Amino acid sequence: MTTRRSVTIAVTLVLGILVPAGSCLAESSPPPSAAAGSDIAGAAALLKQRAIALAGALRDYRASLERLLAMRERALAMAVERQRPRPDLYDRGVISRRELEEGERAVASAQGQADDTRRAIAAADHATVEATTLEALAALPPLAMGEHQQTAALSRYQGPAGWSLPADTGRLQEFFATRFGRALPISAFGQTPMHDRMGFDHRNALDVAIHPDSPEGKALLDYLRAEGIPFIAYRGAVPGSASGAHIHVGQPSPRITVRR
Incomplete structure (x- = not known):
C-alpha cells in the first residue's frame, strides 16, 4: 500500500467515525420558521458535539503522523548515509551502476515518504x-453580497465576482508569483x-x-477583495499559533446542516 493511499484511508476512517456521510454544506440558509426552531437547535447541539469530537480525533491523528514522520526521517537519514560513499565507489569501479542507482x-x-507525511500533517x-x-x-448569519466580516478566529468576504477554480486559479498564481517571487502554496x-x-x-475552491x-496573507486578501473574489481566512486552531492557518479561496462555507 502506498504512503498516500494509507494516509487517505487513515483520514477517512478517523473522520468517517465522527461525521456521517449525510452531513452536508449549505451555501446559504433561509431564515428559520418557528416550527423548525427545535430541529435547528438540535442540529446545532449535535454539530457542537461532533466538532469537539472531530477536533480531538484529528489531534490524535496528527500525533500519530508526527511519530510516523520521525520514523521516516530516520529512514531517510540512513538511506542518505548509505548512499554517500557510493558515487566514489562507483568511480573507482568497486560497485556497479545498478548498485549506485x-x-x-x-x-x-x-524522501517521498517523508514528504507525503509532512503533507498529511499539514492537511490534518x-x-x-x-x-x-x-x-x-x-x-x-449569511453575509450580504460584498460584505466583509472579521472575528478572532477567521475573516470572511462574500465577493460578488464569479469565481471559477479552473479558469481563475491561474491569475491568482500569477499575481502571487509576480508579487513574491515564488509559487502560490496551494494545499x-x-x-x-x-x-x-x-x-x-x-469542488470550486482552493486552500x-x-x-x-x-x-503575504494580507497582500493576498487585499487582492481577493479588490477582485471581488470570496474567501474565508482561518487564523489557526490555537490563538497565536500558525498551525493550520490558511486561506480558503472561493465561496465561503457559512453553514453546516445535519440531515436526519
Missing part, C-alpha cells in the same frame, strides 16, 4: 482549524477526501497555506 532510488523513495492541521471553527461559523485544489468526510463542498495575518 538502487541507492539513489532508495533515497528518493525515503487545516482540518483541525476548520473543525474547531465549525460551531462559530455555523452561528454567523488543497478542489474537493479532497477530507473535505468529503467533513461535509464541505470544496492556500499562508497565514492571513502575514505580509
Whole structure:
C-alpha cells in the first residue's frame, strides 16, 4: 500500500467515525420558521458535539503522523548515509551502476515518504482549524453580497465576482508569483477526501497555506477583495499559533446542516 493511499484511508476512517456521510454544506440558509426552531437547535447541539469530537480525533491523528514522520526521517537519514560513499565507489569501479542507482532510488523513495507525511500533517492541521471553527461559523448569519466580516478566529468576504477554480486559479498564481517571487502554496485544489468526510463542498475552491495575518496573507486578501473574489481566512486552531492557518479561496462555507 502506498504512503498516500494509507494516509487517505487513515483520514477517512478517523473522520468517517465522527461525521456521517449525510452531513452536508449549505451555501446559504433561509431564515428559520418557528416550527423548525427545535430541529435547528438540535442540529446545532449535535454539530457542537461532533466538532469537539472531530477536533480531538484529528489531534490524535496528527500525533500519530508526527511519530510516523520521525520514523521516516530516520529512514531517510540512513538511506542518505548509505548512499554517500557510493558515487566514489562507483568511480573507482568497486560497485556497479545498478548498485549506485538502487541507492539513489532508495533515497528518493525515503524522501517521498517523508514528504507525503509532512503533507498529511499539514492537511490534518487545516482540518483541525476548520473543525474547531465549525460551531462559530455555523452561528454567523449569511453575509450580504460584498460584505466583509472579521472575528478572532477567521475573516470572511462574500465577493460578488464569479469565481471559477479552473479558469481563475491561474491569475491568482500569477499575481502571487509576480508579487513574491515564488509559487502560490496551494494545499488543497478542489474537493479532497477530507473535505468529503467533513461535509464541505470544496469542488470550486482552493486552500492556500499562508497565514492571513502575514505580509503575504494580507497582500493576498487585499487582492481577493479588490477582485471581488470570496474567501474565508482561518487564523489557526490555537490563538497565536500558525498551525493550520490558511486561506480558503472561493465561496465561503457559512453553514453546516445535519440531515436526519
